[in-house]
Amino acid sequence: MKLKTLIVTVLVLAALSAGAYFARRPTPPPLPDNRINQSLVDRAVIEKSSKLRLSDAGKTVELTRQSDGTWRVPSYYDMAADFSKLSGFVGNLTDAKLQRLVTTSPNRIALLEFKDTKIELLDASDKVVLTLTLGKSAEVGGGRYVRIGDEKKAFLTNLSAWLDTEPKNWANAELINIKADDVAKLEIPFAEGGPIKVSRAKKEDPWVAENTPTGQKLKADKISSILSSIGTVRFSDTNALDDANVTAAKANQRSFQIETFDKKVIKVAMGRKPEEKKLKPPTATADGKSGPAALGSVADLGKKDGEAKPGEEKKDDKPIGPEFETIPAGPVFVMISHSEASSPVNGLMQKRAFQISEYSFTGLPQKADELFEPAPAPAPAPAPAPEAKTPTTKK
Numbered sequence: 001m002k003l004k005t006l007i008v009t010v011l012v013l014a015a016l017s018a019g020a021y022f023a024r025r026p027t028p029p030p031l032p033d034n035r036i037n038q039s040l041v042d043r044a045v046i047e048k049s050s051k052l053r054l055s056d057a058g059k060t061v062e063l064t065r066q067s068d069g070t071w072r073v074p075s076y077y078d079m080a081a082d083f084s085k086l087s088g089f090v091g092n093l094t095d096a097k098l099q100r101l102v103t104t105s106p107n108r109i110a111l112l113e114f115k116d117t118k119i120e121l122l123d124a125s126d127k128v129v130l131t132l133t134l135g136k137s138a139e140v141g142g143g144r145y146v147r148i149g150d151e152k153k154a155f156l157t158n159l160s161a162w163l164d165t166e167p168k169n170w171a172n173a174e175l176i177n178i179k180a181d182d183v184a185k186l187e188i189p190f191a192e193g194g195p196i197k198v199s200r201a202k203k204e205d206p207w208v209a210e211n212t213p214t215g216q217k218l219k220a221d222k223i224s225s226i227l228s229s230i231g232t233v234r235f236s237d238t239n240a241l242d243d244a245n246v247t248a249a250k251a252n253q254r255s256f257q258i259e260t261f262d263k264k265v266i267k268v269a270m271g272r273k274p275e276e277k278k279l280k281p282p283t284a285t286a287d288g289k290s291g292p293a294a295l296g297s298v299a300d301l302g303k304k305d306g307e308a309k310p311g312e313e314k315k316d317d318k319p320i321g322p323e324f325e326t327i328p329a330g331p332v333f334v335m336i337s338h339s340e341a342s343s344p345v346n347g348l349m350q351k352r353a354f355q356i357s358e359y360s361f362t363g364l365p366q367k368a369d370e371l372f373e374p375a376p377a378p379a380p381a382p383a384p385a386p387e388a389k390t391p392t393t394k395k
Contacts, residue, residue: 076167096159178231235354248273273330
């Protein structure tokens with residue numbers, strides 16, 4: 001009987017030991033994956049895709065490929081996408097490598113913070129071709145955890161890319177880009193004296209202005225600076241066409257005109273709502289009166305300046321003048337028209353009003369005399385050579 005009890009005890013202890021071993025044994029390393037050290041995204045997959053979708057923190061942006069190979073941002077007024085930004089992002093995807101398979105354990109995967117940060121590629125029928133879900137960054141050695149599709153695997157990748165989900169940031173901000181060497185004529189407006197027109201026959205020729213003031217010449221660097229400001233224009237934000245600031249800008253704009261050697265004409269108008277000074281409404285006095293009542297009674301008005309009311313001390317004479325508040329100038333808007341009807345900028349101007357940097361406008365010359373500088377005095381004419389004397393001979 002004792003032997004039987006001992007055998008049962010041994011069997012129970014063996015079972016408990018086996019259970020403890022299996023519970024505490026380390027997780028076996030994941031099986032190797034043949035994608036390790038390969039590109040995170042194959043370039044062929046991107047080339048076959050018609051849509052790129054980025055999601056993060058509850059926001060999503062989509063870029064779509066057009067039949068001509070260009071990309072657009074449908075959620076931002078269907079504007080053309082910034083090609084350099086897009087190509088840089090795609091380059092990060094194809095350059096990144098899958099460095100190692102981290103885990104296939106659901107419990108460990110849950111600790112790597114895979115949420116809604118996703119990169120998706122879709123085909124022309126909106127079928128998802130590839131989904132990458134990004135987790136947190138690795139604490140040691142750098143890199144970022146990633147899941148591919150709905151696989152129960154977590155990888156480490158050396159991807160370095162910020163998922164910008166703001167649609168405006170993906171739109172191509174460049175409105176026009178005219179090379180200075182292509183410009184033959186330029187018209188510069190001024191409030192006083194009218195516009196100044198400058199021109200040249202060839203790009204190598206110096207600029208010549210109509211009606212150049214006597215003893216003056218054009219500042220070549222000033223013309224180059226103007227062309228840089230109005231020939232290369234990028235927007236910083238957009239507004240509705242009927243926005244009050246846009247309407248005010250149109251009423252206070254300067255209109256420049258560029259003509260290229262191949263006879264294209266581009267008009268660039270910049271303007272803003274000017275700064276305003278408004279009379280402040282009268283403030284209430286200590287007794288709560290405001291407006292005309294704050295001036296006091298008829299008797300008070302009859303007193304001389306500085307004369308005290310009964311029971312009051314005489315105060316220093318301080319003339320009371322109106323107070324004004326300054327309302328800052330509005331944002332700067334640019335309006336562009338191109339003589340070629342097919343130019344993309346003409347279509348853009350029908351969609352939105354485009355804000356530009358303040359300095360692009362305020363840095364332009366305000367007066368015509370800023371374009372000129374004293375011309376060097378002409379070199380004196382050389383003195384005539386003395387006449388040679390004919391030698392005489394004695395007889």
